[in-house]
Amino acid sequence: xxxxxxxxxxxxxxxxxxxxxxxxxxxxxxRVPGRFFLIDCGEGTQIQIRRQKISFSKINHIFISxxxxxxxxxxxxxxxxxxxxxxxxxxxxxxxxxxxxxxQPQLDHLKADLQFKVIFHPLNFKKPQKxxxxxxxxxFSFPLKxxxxxxxFLFKEIPKQRNIKKEFIKQYNIPVAEIKNIKTxxxxxxxxxxxxxxxxxxxxxxxxxxxxxxTDTVFLPEITEIIQNxxxxxxxxxxxESMKDWAKKTLHSxxxxxxxxxxxxxxxxxxxGHFSARYKTVSEFKKEAKSVFxxxxxxxxxxxxxxxxx
Amino acid sequence: xxxxxxxxxxxxxxxxxxxxxxxxxxxxxxRVPGRFFLIDCGEGTQIQIRRQKISFSKINHIFISxxxxxxxxxxxxxxxxxxxxxxxxxxxxxxxxxxxxxxQPQLDHLKADLQFKVIFHPLNFKKPQKxxxxxxxxxFSFPLKxxxxxxxFLFKEIPKQRNIKKEFIKQYNIPVAEIKNIKTxxxxxxxxxxxxxxxxxxxxxxxxxxxxxxTDTVFLPEITEIIQNxxxxxxxxxxxESMKDWAKKTLHSxxxxxxxxxxxxxxxxxxxGHFSARYKTVSEFKKEAKSVFxxxxxxxxxxxxxxxxx
Numbered sequence: 001x002x003x004x005x006x007x008x009x010x011x012x013x014x015x016x017x018x019x020x021x022x023x024x025x026x027x028x029x030x031r032v033p034g035r036f037f038l039i040d041c042g043e044g045t046q047i048q049i050r051r052q053k054i055s056f057s058k059i060n061h062i063f064i065s066x067x068x069x070x071x072x073x074x075x076x077x078x079x080x081x082x083x084x085x086x087x088x089x090x091x092x093x094x095x096x097x098x099x100x101x102x103x104q105p106q107l108d109h110l111k112a113d114l115q116f117k118v119i120f121h122p123l124n125f126k127k128p129q130k131x132x133x134x135x136x137x138x139x140f141s142f143p144l145k146x147x148x149x150x151x152x153f154l155f156k157e158i159p160k161q162r163n164i165k166k167e168f169i170k171q172y173n174i175p176v177a178e179i180k181n182i183k184t185x186x187x188x189x190x191x192x193x194x195x196x197x198x199x200x201x202x203x204x205x206x207x208x209x210x211x212x213x214x215t216d217t218v219f220l221p222e223i224t225e226i227i228q229n230x231x232x233x234x235x236x237x238x239x240x241e242s243m244k245d246w247a248k249k250t251l252h253s254x255x256x257x258x259x260x261x262x263x264x265x266x267x268x269x270x271x272x273g274h275f276s277a278r279y280k281t282v283s284e285f286k287k288e289a290k291s292v293f294x295x296x297x298x299x300x301x302x303x304x305x306x307x308x309x310x
Numbered sequence: 311x312x313x314x315x316x317x318x319x320x321x322x323x324x325x326x327x328x329x330x331x332x333x334x335x336x337x338x339x340x341r342v343p344g345r346f347f348l349i350d351c352g353e354g355t356q357i358q359i360r361r362q363k364i365s366f367s368k369i370n371h372i373f374i375s376x377x378x379x380x381x382x383x384x385x386x387x388x389x390x391x392x393x394x395x396x397x398x399x400x401x402x403x404x405x406x407x408x409x410x411x412x413x414q415p416q417l418d419h420l421k422a423d424l425q426f427k428v429i430f431h432p433l434n435f436k437k438p439q440k441x442x443x444x445x446x447x448x449x450f451s452f453p454l455k456x457x458x459x460x461x462x463f464l465f466k467e468i469p470k471q472r473n474i475k476k477e478f479i480k481q482y483n484i485p486v487a488e489i490k491n492i493k494t495x496x497x498x499x500x501x502x503x504x505x506x507x508x509x510x511x512x513x514x515x516x517x518x519x520x521x522x523x524x525t526d527t528v529f530l531p532e533i534t535e536i537i538q539n540x541x542x543x544x545x546x547x548x549x550x551e552s553m554k555d556w557a558k559k560t561l562h563s564x565x566x567x568x569x570x571x572x573x574x575x576x577x578x579x580x581x582x583g584h585f586s587a588r589y590k591t592v593s594e595f596k597k598e599a600k601s602v603f604x605x606x607x608x609x610x611x612x613x614x615x616x617x618x619x620x
Contacts, residue, residue, distance in 0.1 A: 017394055021361045043387040044354045051331045067419065069390045077353040080379045084327055102415050109377065109412055 005033045007157065007209045008306040009232060012048035013040075014273035014299035016238050016252075017070045023301055024048055025070035026274060028234070029059070030155055030211055032137050038062045038078075039153060039213050045074035046081050052302060057087055061132060063139070064095035065215050066150035072099065076106045083114055090117040094131050094141065096149055097122035125149045128226050133158070142226050144217035146251045152214040154227055160205035168201050206309040212265075215274060218248060219257040224264040231307045233262050234299070237272035240284050255285040259292035268307070273299030315343045317467065317519045318616040319542060322358035323350075324583035324609035326548050326562075327380045333611055334358055335380035336584060338544070339369070340465055340521055342447050348372045348388075349463060349523050355384035356391050362612060367397055371442060373449070374405035375525050376460035382409065386416045393424055400427040404441050404451065406459055407432035435459045438536050443468070452536045454527035456561045462524040464537055470515035478511050516619040522575075525584060528558060529567040534575040541617045543572050544609070547582035550594050565595040569602035578617070583609030 008031045013024030025042025029049070036058045038045070049056065059082075064072050072095070079091065093099065100120045107118060121131060125143050132139040136158055141151040161183035169179065172190055182188055188196045212227040214235045227233065238252035247254050253261075255272055262270035270293050275282055282298040289296040297305070318341045323334030335352025339359070346368045348355070359366065369392075374382050382405070389401065403409065410430045417428060431441060435453045442449040446468055451461040471493035479489065482500055492498055498506045522537040524545045537543065548562035557564050563571075565582055572580035580603050585592055592608040599606040607615070 018391060019357050019360065021357070024357065043384065044357055047329050047331070047334065047354055050329065069387060069416075069420070073387045073390070074353065077379060077383045080383070081328060098419075102419055105412050105415060106379075109408075110379070 004309055006031045006306075007211070007309070008304050009211060009234070009271075010052055010054070010304045011271070011273065011299045011301055012045055012052065013042045014275065014301055015070070016236075016274045016276050017068065018277040019043070019070075020277050023275070023277075025073070026065075026215060027074060028213065029054055032155070032157075034058070034136075035060065037137075037139070037155065040065055040071040040215065041074040041078060042070045043073040043077075046078045048301065049078075056082055056085055057089075060089050060091055061139075062091065062093045062095075063141075063153050063213075064093060064099060065144075065152065065213070066146060066148045067096050067098055067102065068148055068216065071215070072102075075099075076103050079107070079118065080110055082116070083110060086115065088115050090119055092119050092121060092132075094121045094123060094139075094153075096125075123149075123151045125151065140226065142223060144214060144223065145220050146216040146218065148216075150216050152212060152217070152223065152227075154210065154212045154230070156210045157208035159208045162198070162202035162205055164202050168196070172196065209307045209309065211307065212267075214261065216251075217253060218251040219253050219260070221261065221264055224261055227265045227267070229266050231268040232271070232305060233265060233267040233269070234271045234273060235261050236274035237285055237289065238274050238276050240279070240288055242284075243276075255288040256292055259289035259296055262289075262293040262296070267293075268295070269305070270296040271299050271305060272296060314619055316341045316616075317521070317619070318614050319521060319544070319581075320362055320364070320614045321581070321583065321609045321611055322355055322362065323352045324585065324611055325352075325380070326546075326584045326586050327378065328587040329353070329380075330587050333585070333587075335383070336375075336525060337384060338523065339364055342465075342467075344368070344446075345370065347449070347465065350375055350381045350525065351384040351388060352380045353383040353387075356388045358611065359388075366392055366395055367399075370399050370401055371449075372401065372403045372405075373451075373463050373523075374403060374409060375454075375462065375523070376456060376458045377406050377408055377412065378458055378526065381525070382412075385409075386413055389417070389428065390420055392426070393420060396425065398425050400429055402429050402431060402442075404431045404433060404449075404463075406435075433459075433461045435461065450536065452533060454524060454533065455530050456526040456528065458526075460526050462522060462527070462533065462537075464520065464522045464540070466520045467518035469518045472508070472512035472515055474512050478506070482506065519617045519619065521617065522577075524571065526561075527563060528561040529563050529570070531571065531574055534571055537575045537577070539576050541578040542581070542615060543575060543577040543579070544581045544583060545571050546584035547595055547599065548584050548586050550589070550598055553586075565598040566602055569599035569606060572599075572603040572606070577603075578605070579615070580606040581609050581615060582606060 012027035015023035027045040128142040235258035237255040237258040239247040322337035325333035336350040337355040438452040545568035547565040547568040549557040
């Protein structure tokens with residue numbers, strides 16, 4: 001029996017620089033077994049976390065793509081709340097190094113009461129880098145291109161070992177030391193010299209799932225190499241093609257360009273967001289993106305996008 | 311004919327340190343002719359301003375009572391938005407002097423683009439002080455008592471001059487210079503020596519209206535002197551009487567104590583807010599306050615409380 005483990009993204013904010021009355025600035029959580037990775041933390045993130053009934057105690061790793069206010073102004077409020085809630089586990093922040101300077105005075109102001117450490121991990125804007133890993137997931141940053149140094153993030157499940165069929169362990173009396181080898185792909189030789197091929201002894205583990213977050217960037221097709229075959233892709237689409245020149249000038253992408261990235265990356269599904277507040281509806285974004293990449297959705301605050309296990 | 315001029319309070323946030331899913335942290339706007347005074351600026355204030363369709367361009371004076379995060383974490387996001395909207399009028403902030411230190415790094419980070427000046431006016435925590443005045447309104451700060459230096463604010467309309475009845479100006483051919491005197495209460499002597507008493511020539515102007523904001527304070531009856539006869543009073547009520555000892559220890563007030571302040575101040579109406587997130591409903595707050603001061607309402611985000619002109 002396969003036990004389903006979560007790998008799902010919840011949008012907390014999908015507006016761009018100016019929040020609207022129904023879209024908060026950028027923030028998302030990726031739920032994986034045992035924890036929530038918080039990705040960007042615009043103003044109001046803690047309010048959205050509460051509304052989504054996400055456990056504050058399971059947030060210990062926060063990824064901040066860049067230092068425009070709509071991507072980090074909610075951080076100090078969140079840290080203050082974690083502290084008021086009595087949480088004591090260290091908080092790791094992966095961000096441009098300057099973030100520390102920007103919020104340190106406010107952290108110092110809280111400091112007398114602060115019950116956990118805040119550990120800053122500076123991002124590398126020159127090349128992709130593994131910035132986090134545990135037994136189940138690894139996270140990479142990779143440079144994007146915008147008016148402020150910015151990284152995207154790629155979250156990948158670590159491939160699981162093959163599942164050994166229990167009946168064979170009993171049948172061939174397989175020793176524990178051998179089980180380890182078989183799980184990594186080895187065949188098994190019985191005491192009478194018969195070779196049982198691995199494919200017979202084991203079943204394939206679920207395919208590792210992946211999510212890529214690409215925000216605030218001009219159209220940058222070279223990133224499709226690192227995010228190739230990603231299951232779920234979020235890509236900013238601040239404008240539609242009618243404002244393509246302005247998108248280029250402000251180093252943002254259009255919905256069509258976001259879809260082009262999804263197509264080149266052979267992504268499973270695309271979610272677009274970071275819509276400019278000047279658009280009254282997002283229907284044009286959707287139409288434009290779908291013309292290039294059919295499996296596109298427009299981000300909506302509070303929506304959850306699940307990546308199934310296969 | 312009397313022209314009605316606005317003097318009304320809109321609650322943007324009514325929670326205490328921890329926001330809930332339906333209450334933002336503290337923020338309010340007092341609408342007076344031509345402008346909105348912003349009072350405290352918890353996280354999410356700019357989102358609430360937008361939802362209430364309040365014009366950002368009419369906010370130039372911001373009053374921050376004290377430096378607990380739930381009263382000022384929304385400030386940097388608001389300033390950034392005012393800037394993105396292209397507003398150019400100076401912003402005056404009345405706050406503890408330390409606020410400048412806390413947000414200066416983030417202001418500097420925006421600075422290259424910042425199109426207006428941010429002018430800080432430090433509050434006096436020793437005694438009441440007039441901190442703002444224009445032709446129509448004056449604002450006073452007065453010390454409260456909490457675990458961080460804190461002031462309340464009193465907003466008062468400046469008394470208007472008496473209204474001279476137009477028919478008398480014509481009838482007695484009153485010169486312009488005399489009109490000025492009559493408006494301030496003088497009688498009028500006609501060319502043949504007859505004295506027309508002021509009461510006959512003029513009507514009473516509307517009574518000046520007032521609003522007092524008292525947040526984050528232990529029960530402090532001495533403040534009722536400065537806010538005596540206030541039309542509208544907001545007073546924090548973080549706890550109910552069942553947590554009276556805890557209220558005292560954390561230097562907050564109970565609903566009953568807030569009502570006692572309203573009673574002693576002979577306020578017209580009391581609004582209580584800053585409810586601790588541990589309470590599921592506010593019905594007990596209301597009941598408790600009303601037992602002491604009948605004209606009490608519990609603050610609700612988005613509600614507007616109008617002070618009528620009499």
